[in-house]
Amino acid sequence: MAETVTLSGKTSPGLLESLDPLLREWLPRQRWFAGKGRPVTGFSLVEATELLPAGGKLGLYHLLVRAHQPLTLGAEPHPGDCYQLLIGVREALPPRLAPALIGHVEDGPLAGRTVYEALYDGRSAEVLLEAMRSEARIGGLRFERESGLEIRSGLVPRVVTAEQSNSSVIYGDTFILKLLRRVVPGVNPDLELPLALAREGCPRVPAPTAWVRAELGGEPYVLGVLQPFLQGASDGWELALRELAKGEDFGSEARALGRATAEVHTALARALPTVTLGHTQMQLLADGMMERLDVAAQAVPALRPYAPALRTAFTALADLAAEGRTWTAQRIHGDLHLGQCLRSPGGQWWLIDFEGEPSKPLAERRMPQPTERDVAGMLRSFDYAAHSAERPDEGWAETCRAAFCTGYAEVSGQDPRTDPVLLRAYETDKAIYEVLYEARHRPEWLSVPMAAIEHYATSDLY
Ligand SMILES: Nc1ncnc2c1ncn2[C@@H]1O[C@H](COP(=O)(O)OP(=O)(O)O)[C@@H](O)[C@H]1O
Numbered sequence: 001m002a003e004t005v006t007l008s009g010k011t012s013p014g015l016l017e018s019l020d021p022l023l024r025e026w027l028p029r030q031r032w033f034a035g036k037g038r039p040v041t042g043f044s045l046v047e048a049t050e051l052l053p054a055g056g057k058l059g060l061y062h063l064l065v066r067a068h069q070p071l072t073l074g075a076e077p078h079p080g081d082c083y084q085l086l087i088g089v090r091e092a093l094p095p096r097l098a099p100a101l102i103g104h105v106e107d108g109p110l111a112g113r114t115v116y117e118a119l120y121d122g123r124s125a126e127v128l129l130e131a132m133r134s135e136a137r138i139g140g141l142r143f144e145r146e147s148g149l150e151i152r153s154g155l156v157p158r159v160v161t162a163e164q165s166n167s168s169v170i171y172g173d174t175f176i177l178k179l180l181r182r183v184v185p186g187v188n189p190d191l192e193l194p195l196a197l198a199r200e201g202c203p204r205v206p207a208p209t210a211w212v213r214a215e216l217g218g219e220p221y222v223l224g225v226l227q228p229f230l231q232g233a234s235d236g237w238e239l240a241l242r243e244l245a246k247g248e249d250f251g252s253e254a255r256a257l258g259r260a261t262a263e264v265h266t267a268l269a270r271a272l273p274t275v276t277l278g279h280t281q282m283q284l285l286a287d288g289m290m291e292r293l294d295v296a297a298q299a300v301p302a303l304r305p306y307a308p309a310l311r312t313a314f315t316a317l318a319d320l321a322a323e324g325r326t327w328t329a330q331r332i333h334g335d336l337h338l339g340q341c342l343r344s345p346g347g348q349w350w351l352i353d354f355e356g357e358p359s360k361p362l363a364e365r366r367m368p369q370p371t372e373r374d375v376a377g378m379l380r381s382f383d384y385a386a387h388s389a390e391r392p393d394e395g396w397a398e399t400c401r402a403a404f405c406t407g408y409a410e411v412s413g414q415d416p417r418t419d420p421v422l423l424r425a426y427e428t429d430k431a432i433y434e435v436l437y438e439a440r441h442r443p444e445w446l447s448v449p450m451a452a453i454e455h456y457a458t459s460d461l462y
């Protein structure tokens with residue numbers, strides 16, 4: 001760091017009140033804001049930590065705020081989502097920080113100052129890295145580092161501007177810090193699983209170097225994770241589309257991805273508990289799939305004609321369980337698709353983003369599940385890539401799907417295709433989820449999962 005800073009950890013009375021009108025307008029516009037479609041009616045402060053005194057040239061606050069929003073009809077009462085914010089304070093913003101502007105404060109302790117999204121400001125981002133480097137405790141924040149791993153000082157930060165559900169900063173092409181935006185109490189799989197995998201010696205995941213935690217109201221929160229940055233890596237989605245556009249086969253990459261997924265699964269099964277799922281649990285799983293189909297069919301009329309045929313995939317699973325079949329369940333990635341796989345220039349595949357489906361409760365995301373769920377996510381992703389190409393190529397997707405399963409079996413000794421009923425149920429469930437997701441977020445993509453729905457509804461098992 002260019003100069004020494006004093007991290008005060010103090011909080012400032014009246015701070016949130018003075019920011020309230022600005023945040024109400026700014027927060028709902030952020031990509032990572034999870035409560036889209038409902039206005040924010042106010043905030044309550046969960047925790048405020050002054051990292052750099054606001055009286056100086058550059059002030060910096062770490063805030064955890066709860067956003068209050070009206071409930072949707074029939075929803076359970078809910079205290080409101082808690083968001084992590086890093087607020088910079090200056091007299092005026094230099095032009096390079098213009099895109100980070102939150103607004104000008106009228107009243108309260110920051111009256112007359114300008115506040116902005118501080119991750120865009122190299123000086124503020126440096127403060128976070130320095131805190132992890134020195135394993136600082138500031139107010140309620142705990143900056144911790146994996147023992148034996150060092151963080152060099154002087155790494156220059158830059159914020160990641162790509163669309164993501166959280167916010168990331170890259171430090172000198174050496175580390176990437178993911179700051180979680182909507183934070184929930186409990187053990188977060190985005191730290192828990194990569195840490196368990198790294199400690200197990202699994203090389204398919206960037207090993208957490210450091211992390212930020214807080215203890216609030218007696219509950220633990222994970223706020224951020226620092227990992228090695230895979231310089232020059234491309235994600236699987238970009239690569240697949242590139243190969244498709246060139247008319248190139250992706251089979252050998254799909255096979256390598258299958259091997260990488262199996263490596264991660266076998267390491268997770270060694271590191272964390274596995275359980276056996278019998279009739280009751282599998283019936284519940286199938287019931288959940290049925291329910292999600294009903295909800296999606298309510299929301300997307302195009303799905304309705306296919307619903308009876310799709311249900312047979314779930315009843316087939318429940319029937320198998322009723323006959324006495326059992327399945328092994330373990331911790332899995334939980335939201336695996338091509339965009340969660342990175343290939344480094346050396347040709348190795350890495351899996352990232354173990355958060356699971358962020359909309360699901362943490363307890364549900366941390367439950368052991370059959371590995372076929374991750375496999376189904378990847379198989380759907382090959383299908384997505386093939387259908388989003390200018391000329392949809394079913395043959396390309398079939399080659400990838402088969403190659404992925406082959407690679408998976410080479411490492412795990414278990415070919416996912418030997419359990420077609422479970423795989424079909426998970427793929428159908430995922431395609432239904434995708435229909436709802438696309439209808440809500442990207443209607444122009446709806447035809448991609450709908451093509452799969454039509455296929456599942458009209459064809460036999462593999
Ligand atoms: N270790 C890493 N090395 C290089 N790039 C990474 C790394 N981790 C994440 N990224 C990039 O950052 C993006 C966002 O990361 P991700 O963990 O998926 O965040 P989010 O949960 O916000 O979607 C990824 O799509 C990837 O391109």
Ligand SMILES: O=P(O)(O)O[C@H]1O[C@H](CO)[C@@H](O[C@H]2O[C@H](CO)[C@@H](O)[C@H](O)[C@H]2O)[C@H](O)[C@H]1O
Pocket residue numbers: 165237335337338339358377380381382384385434437
């Ligand atoms: O943002 P997340 O990674 O949590 O996932 C959500 O958005 C994904 C799209 O960005 C969506 O994935 C679907 O589209 C992908 C191509 O854009 C494709 O590779 C996936 O297979 C497909 O499911 C995902 O479903 C959604 O949860």
